Amino acid sequence: KERGGGNWARYADGMERPVSAHVRLGGDLRRALDDGEFTLLYQPLVALADRRIVGVEALVRWEHPERGTVPPIDFIPAAERTGLIVPLGRWVLRETCRQAAAWLAEFGPDALDKVSPNVSVRQLHDPDFVADVAAALADTGLPATRLALELTESAVLRGHHVSQVLHEIHAMGVRLALDDFGTGESSLSLLRSFPAAIVKLDKSFVDHIEDDEPGTPEADARQAVARAVVQLAGALGLDTVAEGIENQEQADRLFKLGYTVGQGYHLARPMPADRITELLATRHLGAAA
Ligand code: C2E
Ligand code: MG
Ligand code: MG
Ligand code: MG
Numbered sequence: 001k002e003r004g005g006g007n008w009a010r011y012a013d014g015m016e017r018p019v020s021a022h023v024r025l026g027g028d029l030r031r032a033l034d035d036g037e038f039t040l041l042y043q044p045l046v047a048l049a050d051r052r053i054v055g056v057e058a059l060v061r062w063e064h065p066e067r068g069t070v071p072p073i074d075f076i077p078a079a080e081r082t083g084l085i086v087p088l089g090r091w092v093l094r095e096t097c098r099q100a101a102a103w104l105a106e107f108g109p110d111a112l113d114k115v116s117p118n119v120s121v122r123q124l125h126d127p128d129f130v131a132d133v134a135a136a137l138a139d140t141g142l143p144a145t146r147l148a149l150e151l152t153e154s155a156v157l158r159g160h161h162v163s164q165v166l167h168e169i170h171a172m173g174v175r176l177a178l179d180d181f182g183t184g185e186s187s188l189s190l191l192r193s194f195p196a197a198i199v200k201l202d203k204s205f206v207d208h209i210e211d212d213e214p215g216t217p218e219a220d221a222r223q224a225v226a227r228a229v230v231q232l233a234g235a236l237g238l239d240t241v242a243e244g245i246e247n248q249e250q251a252d253r254l255f256k257l258g259y260t261v262g263q264g265y266h267l268a269r270p271m272p273a274d275r276i277t278e279l280l281a282t283r284h285l286g287a288a289a
Pocket of ligand 1: 058076118119120150244263
């Protein structure tokens with residue numbers, strides 16, 4: 001509470017929970033990190049042509065002793081506000097690298113192209129961030145090219161210092177993915193100045209993209225954006241991922257538009273590391289999806 005100040009009220013906006021619950025949540029985070037209550041789920045990034053797993057995104061969960069599994073929406077904002085996102089994000093990064101290095105050691109270099117943890121803007125402002133990334137790679141033995149950090153547009157828009165940090169990360173060989181692409185403010189100009197390797201089309205453009213009612217303005221607009229993003233990315237030499245694919249019609253439509261990699265419940269849900277290990281043993285999702 002002493003650190004959050006008046007921000008608690010803002011966090012409570014639209015969340016429909018008593019402020020006191022959030023105060024407790026925020027206070028609990030440090031203890032939870034010390035007690036090892038955070039875990040990672042991994043969601044496959046899947047080649048749409050043949051259902052091969054080409055990567056995994058790491059998604060954090062809090063296994064709370066009384067509340068059960070707490071999703072990130074319920075604690076990441078508090079972690080960002082209190083600064084605890086810095087040690088939490090450092091743990092996420094390290095654990096993701098460790099797990100990826102183990103998968104590559106077990107299944108060989110072709111098992112997985114990349115692993116992607118999410119990174120908050122707050123972490124980019126931590127003076128140790130670049131050193132933390134370098135140390136996570138060095139200590140786990142994961143090659144830099146296997147790591148792709150997911151950042152949102154709003155995070156990378158923030159000024160010269162962040163730009164400097166991202167160029168240093170890029171120079172290490174680590175890839176940068178623009179998450180939730182298309183929902184931010186300045187998508188196009190951003191692509192010129194930011195050393196992105198991957199663009200993740202936001203789920204909001206995937207939702208209902210399969211609706212084929214001729215002339216439905218919303219479906220038309222979504223398809224136009226999805227098409228424009230994949231063409232622009234292609235012209236700039238960037239890879240694309242379509243997020244939040246929930247049915248085969250969406251996968252088919254996106255594939256026709258030029259998307260080769262997708263992510264979503266229809267392809268594979270976020271799952272514990274040992275389930276990914278089982279899937280990697282067979283190399284693709286096949287009938288499992
Ligand atoms: P994101 O990075 O855009 O991650 C994708 C989210 O969409 C995940 O939610 C995933 O479970 C969900 N998702 C995937 N496929 C589908 C689908 O087909 N339908 C629907 N409805 N949802 C789908 P999750 O795990 O609850 O994470 C939510 C957000 O929390 C993430 O969005 C990311 O912004 C943030 N987050 C998660 N883990 C971390 C972390 O370790 N650090 C930071 N800073 N943020 C994280
Ligand atoms: Mg993400
Ligand atoms: Mg995303
Ligand atoms: Mg998202």
